Amino acid sequence: MLKLENITVRFSGLVAVDNLSMEVGEKTIHSLIGPNGAGKTTVFNAISGLVKHDGRVILDGKDITHVPVHKRVYHGLGRSFQNIIIFKYMTVLQNLMLGYHSRLNYNHLDEVMHTSRFSLEERKARLRAIEVADLLGIKSILGVYAGTLPYGFQKLIDVGRALMTEPKILLLDEPAAGLTEKESDILKERIIKIKDKGITVFLIEHDMRMVLDISDRITVINFGKKIAEGSAQEVINNEEVIKAYLGSGTATAQ
Ligand SMILES: Nc1ncnc2c1ncn2[C@@H]1O[C@H](COP(=O)(O)OP(=O)(O)OP(=O)(O)O)[C@@H](O)[C@H]1O
Ligand SMILES: [Mg+2]
Structure with a gap:
């Protein structure tokens, strides 16, 4: 459903996303995880067209790299933001x-x-x-x-x-942030319902319990680079991932 090809985002001196290529399969829940500042939100911003980047964004077989932000919705892109506006x-x-x-x-x-x-x-x-x-x-x-x-x-x-x-694909940036455990469980169940409706979900989330429970596939990035990808089991047992999380002191991948 979504294919990122060699995405690089630079902010003056900093490389926030570093040559990232990945695919999100149709009708799956795919999570993008990594320590604070790893570049996750910036990946979503590249997909939405909110930051300048190198590389290509392909949505449902169509190259949308140069489609203006407000028109991406017509190509099936839906997004919620890290800071909610109600x-x-x-x-x-x-x-x-x-x-x-x-x-x-x-x-x-x-x-x-x-x-x-x-x-x-x-x-x-x-x-x-x-x-x-x-x-x-x-x-x-x-x-x-x-x-x-x-x-x-x-x-x-x-x-x-x-x-x-x-949308054909829904990008969710830390939907469980600030939620109680019970609220988070409700949200989890509703995200699965969204997937069952045939909508692909691309999820950024620090709540590992949620990520490990509902993801069909997980991509892990650190310093903008992909360090691991696979099923929950594959990812939590990956040495690079354990090192990245222990080093960051933000969350533990267990
Ligand atoms: N508009 C911007 N201008 C300059 N630097 C930025 C900008 N947006 C993000 N950055 C930097 O790029 C890096 C990646 O930030 P990003 O917000 O993508 O991380 P993240 O993985 O979403 O982190 P978190 O888990 O804390 O939300 C960070 O070092 C951040 O300070
Ligand atoms: Mg973020």
């Missing part, structure tokens, strides 16, 4: 509908005049939001103001917004 004074439904915005097929005149095209698109967005909420198990709180919900739910809304555009 509109606290909007309902869950409204927050979700915002995610549909990039697909909305009407102009400002339609909006002002409330043309039939506008209402049709609004209706579609609403239906999609209900579908997404159903998938994530948050249908019963669609009318609730997002700001009043616990952090775990806000995280689900953020993931839901990325699902609104019906």
Whole structure:
């Protein structure tokens, strides 16, 4: 579903991603892990077109390296960010509908005049939001103001917004950060549901329990370079990986 070919990202003197090539298989959960500052978010930024890079990004067989950021969504790319943005004074439904915005097929005149095209698109967005909420198990709180919900739910809304555009691949950057163990378990189960819907999930996560439980495949990077790749078992027994994690003092790969 996604193929990265020789991706290199430089920030002035620093090489944040160093000649990374990898593939994410269709309808899998593939995790990208590594110590703090390893370059994981930068890989996602390269895929989304937010940073300049060398190399190529191929999505579902199509080279999107030069496709502008806002158009990548039409090629099936969905993304949630490391720092979530939730509109606290909007309902869950409204927050979700915002995610549909990039697909909305009407102009400002339609909006002002409330043309039939506008209402049709609004209706579609609403239906999609209900579908997404159903998938994530948050249908019963669609009318609730997002700001009043616990952090775990806000995280689900953020993931839901990325699902609104019906992506082929969903990039999730540390979705479990700040969640309680229980919230994290719920999220884990919902990510598996997303995969079961046929959506490929590319996941960055420090929560090793989640990573080892749900990943079909794991890629490990350190200082921007791939140091290991394989199943959970293969990766946790890899010496390079153990060294990288012990050296960083952030998490342990066991
Ligand atoms: N816009 C930027 N300008 C300069 N340096 C940057 C920029 N973004 C990231 N970096 C640097 O690139 C390196 C990789 O950062 P990145 O955020 O990709 O790491 P990460 O693996 O996502 O880390 P974490 O697990 O802490 O989220 C770090 O050294 C970081 O300081
Ligand atoms: Mg990061």
